[in-house]
Amino acid sequence: MTEEQKWQAVLKHDDRYDGLFFVGVKSTKIFCRPSCKSKRPLRKNVLFFENGKQAEQAGYRPCKRCRPDLLEYQPIKEIAEKIKFLFDTHFTQQKELAKKIGQVGLNYHRIVNIFKKYYGLTPKKYYDNLRLEEAKKKLTTTNDAIIDIAHGAGFQSLSVFYAFFRKNINSSPSKYRKEKKYGIYSND
Ligand SMILES: [Zn+2]
CATH class of the missing domain: 3.40.10.10 (DNA Methylphosphotriester Repair Domain)
Structure with a gap:
């Protein structure tokens, strides 16, 4: 410059x-x-x-x-990696995540730009992917109650979790579990 x-x-x-x-x-x-x-x-x-x-x-x-x-001097790459690390580490705890991201010292608009530039998707999308993968893993590998899985993946309520699941994979958590875990397919 x-x-x-x-x-x-x-x-x-x-x-x-x-x-x-x-x-x-x-x-x-x-x-x-x-x-x-x-x-x-x-x-x-x-x-x-x-x-x-x-x-x-x-x-x-x-x-x-x-x-x-x-605001310490940080090359863009380091900032991107740091943000990704924060999402990876704290995605199940919304409050903690928001706090940690606030501590990066950059405004959110800039964080979005940097993240997108490095990883090709918005932090929000990345965060959603993490939560979805966590939920899918728990649904297919454990017998945990769906409400516990929802909380474990950082969702505040079951209805939010269902809506999120529906939007992302066009299925319900229980149906997804039946199909992927037990091979039971139905139309409900
Ligand atoms: Zn000043």
């Missing part, structure tokens, strides 16, 4: 560049994310840093509004 491109990103408060560089304001000795909503500084007062550490070493303090110190 050229300095001019960075400056344009700053003028537009473009959050797609958050984490890729930081903006220092010479007159206040404060540094920000590109997307910071504070009043734009004069171009002549601006300099750019590659990461927060560099800014702090130069004597700049993190802005209290956009908290650039919470």
Whole structure:
């Protein structure tokens, strides 16, 4: 990125560049994310840093509004892998998952873009696939009650689980279990 491109990103408060560089304001000795909503500084007062550490070493303090110190420099690939890891690890616990994703320090729109770019599907779709596979596995390999399987796959209620199942594989959990586990086919 050229300095001019960075400056344009700053003028537009473009959050797609958050984490890729930081903006220092010479007159206040404060540094920000590109997307910071504070009043734009004069171009002549601006300099750019590659990461927060560099800014702090130069004597700049993190802005209290956009908290650039919470956003470590992370290459896009690392961000994508981290998000995938969070889904893989916490997909059965919605609250924990949301919390962990919030801690990544990027807005959700940007997370979706990065994830899609690397894995070719939205995080939502990926998350749904994980839950569906988990539910299918439990239905065919255990005798667990369907309500327990629903909860185990991160669904808050049985009706949500049924609707999700219907939408994704056009069947009900009980019918799917009968067919795949016991080979019983029926029309209901
Ligand atoms: Zn700021």
